[in-house]
Amino acid sequence: MSLTRRAPAEQPDLAPLEDKLGFWLRLAQQVSFDTLHRMLGPLNLTPGRLGVLLLIEANPDIRQAVLAEALRIKPSNLTVLLAALEAEGLIRRAEEAGNRRANRLRLTTAGRALLKRGAAAEAEVEKELAEGLDPAGRAALLAALRHIARG
Amino acid sequence: MSLTRRAPAEQPDLAPLEDKLGFWLRLAQQVSFDTLHRMLGPLNLTPGRLGVLLLIEANPDIRQAVLAEALRIKPSNLTVLLAALEAEGLIRRAEEAGNRRANRLRLTTAGRALLKRGAAAEAEVEKELAEGLDPAGRAALLAALRHIARG
DNA sequence: TATTGTTATACTCTATAACTATA
DNA sequence: TATAGTTATAGAGTATAACAATA
Secondary structure, eight states, X not given: OOOOOSSOOOOOOOHHHHTOHXXXXXXXXXXXXXXXXXXXXXGTOOHHHHHHHHHHHHSTTEEHHHHHHHHTOOHHHHHHHHHHHHHTTSXXXXXXXXXXXXXXEEEOHHXXXXXXXXXXXXXXXXXXXTTTOOHHHHHHHHHHHHHHTTO | OOOOOSSOXXXXXXXXXHTOHXXXXXXXXXXXXXXXXXXXXXXXOOHHHHHHHHHXXXXXXXXXXXXXXXXXXXXXXXXXXXXXXXXXXXXXXXXXXXXXXXXXEEEOHHHHHHHHHHHHHHHHHHHHHTTTOOHHHHHHHHHHHHHHTTO
16 A cells, blocks of 8 residues: 555545435436537537427427427527528528417428437437336336436 | 317327436436426535535535535536535634645534534435335435435 | 646627617 | 516536645
8 A cells, every 4th residue: 555645536525415405417318419419520510400300390380489398498498499500501480371470490401411310310319318227127227317308 | 079179188198208318317317407406505505515514514624625525426526516605604724734735525514503504405316216115216316316326 | 847736818609778669 | 557588697516727835
């Protein structure tokens, strides 16, 4: 054993955080976002942008307010996301027939193509996050998260 | 049944998000932060500030770099948190004997008193988050989150 | 030269309020 | 008056780089 004591190897007592859902939710979510950004970044996608594309594909002609609520983001923030996606030619906003206030959203062909690649990247992320969890464990985790999120 | 069709009750297809760990991690963490801020706010605490107090109490004379790593925040951001906590008389920073670069952290009496109230509030939050989960389910959730966070 | 902490700054995600235009 | 969307702005939380003081 060494008697040198530079870098005293300090291993603090982490007990106060060990059983805190709040702490581990924060860390797990950070890993999730980091992984998503790493895998989606090369496609010029973010978690938010991918969510928009996913839900528009599943809900053609969805309205912005409905989409924002489904994604659990504010309409004002969705506006910014959509403006960029439209400028990049990935989605189209069309006035609703008979109600010129409302916008109906659709993917373009380019949007559909990019979504395909984004969804594949996202599937990799999900695999990476759940690595080491058996299907039952993963399902239980999802159920618990949904319960906490009141979803 | 009514034939009126204002507010068309649109219920979009949420299937693409339903089984995504990334999505539900984000929502659960948001609920966690919201709840923490709601319960800690009246004490002028935040999740980050409470974490600092908790770990200093468990580790008297801990160094900033060690504390930052334990909390998984950057030293530069910890500096800001600590400056405020010290200005409010909740902690003290003392130069390490024999190494005037390093700071050793301690709670003041006021800090200990506030921590007591903060910890109680935090315990309520944990109860609220885990409400409806049996102890085994909560333990499994914690283990899964820790696994994802690689902690 | 390396370590400890600090400062300044920037970026992302989120939230609120005030506004336009339609209805 | 109420609704759909937009704009501007602000606040957390997080990250990086350059720096001062000390070792």
